[in-house]
Amino acid sequence: MLKRERISNNVIRRLPMYLRKLDELIAQEVDRISSNELGRQMGLTPSQIRQDFSCFGEFGQQGYGYRVLDLREQVARILGMNEHLNVVIIGVGNLGHALIENMHFSQLGFQITAAFDSNPEKIGDHISGVTVFSSDKLVEWLKANPTDIAVLTVPQNVAGDVAKTVAECGVRGIWNFTNIDLDLSNTNVFVENIHFSDSLLALSYYIGDKSRERTE
Amino acid sequence: MLKRERISNNVIRRLPMYLRKLDELIAQEVDRISSNELGRQMGLTPSQIRQDFSCFGEFGQQGYGYRVLDLREQVARILGMNEHLNVVIIGVGNLGHALIENMHFSQLGFQITAAFDSNPEKIGDHISGVTVFSSDKLVEWLKANPTDIAVLTVPQNVAGDVAKTVAECGVRGIWNFTNIDLDLSNTNVFVENIHFSDSLLALSYYIGDKSRERTE
């Protein structure tokens, strides 16, 4: 029954994992799959899988399971992959460059509409079809071209200011690759962080000698 | 009381956040802080903070709070930042390059000992003091130089093989930047994933029109 409850973050974070697995199954030309088999392959319980999907609707068929193509389409839709969200890249250093070249934004349903950098040598460059503009033009450009997502791949020391700026220009989300926690609590902008060092330190913890946990 | 229970992933993932905040407080020359004030600044409850730290020992003082420097040192130790873990970078494309140049591995307590790439033009390069070797030398090199962490910034199509190789050579952790889920379930290697597209899709969900959640 379609309850309209708030969906937990844990569920949302599993959706892209389902998407990846479903794409894999499609590549293997698997037509249908049960929650049982999907759970086995993904290391989740069948219960959890059925609970997760049931947050969004009834995508399966009793006695049959889920049609892989249909389910994939539903997950993609829920994640907003059909909305052609506009993305700008701010900061075209190695990382910004890497994202433009290697992330398949368009395959995921996004369009990179522009990139910005403050280095005069980079302005006018075209990277995988994306034009690099001067950072000076950022505000003007955003006002003329409503943008959904700003990718923040700038140096730490300017991250806070740039975030504030793009928030004021009406972007709805910031994909933050800097290692600082942006404070945009007084705005409606959603911030998604990729904190590399947090991830590395967690890895470090997990491979560490567990005896170091306790001083005793 | 020092129970030796398994510490939950949620707690571990908060440790690097504490570290960042504590470094910030140190920069502001704050000497002591209560769980109350720390919670206010980080958006956590004081209870959670005290619970988190009490997993590892007794780091505070009743009636006083926590000494910022001491607490920072404890968190750093728990995360393994005093262990000088050895890191190799495999794949020196834009992303590998970006990590070598911009992540301050040594500040976090890691040493990058080598980088590897299959492109002959890159071999012999020095990036921020790190030498790029031929991928052909990887196995030989790892056998001669025990290595804790392999950073996987290679193209997707070789990721699985490279992961298997480094696992066999005895690395303890893989920092996986490819968009595939490595299957190393039959090894002791811990895999930490940075799945860019999962993160972007979650962002997309959260800025999306919530009415799209339900078909009805």
Next chain:
DNA sequence: TAGATTGTTAATCGATTAACAATC
């Protein structure tokens, strides 16, 4: 129809929050 598998409700498990005695 019989078997399989969903969607959903109920039970369990774990994580967060609250409360408070211990103590600096």
Next chain:
DNA sequence: TAGATTGTTAATCGATTAACAATC
């Protein structure tokens, strides 16, 4: 000493798992 704040135990909340009637 009195006030503040911890570390820890108990209570609550939420997420996962199990069970099962509905149904394809």
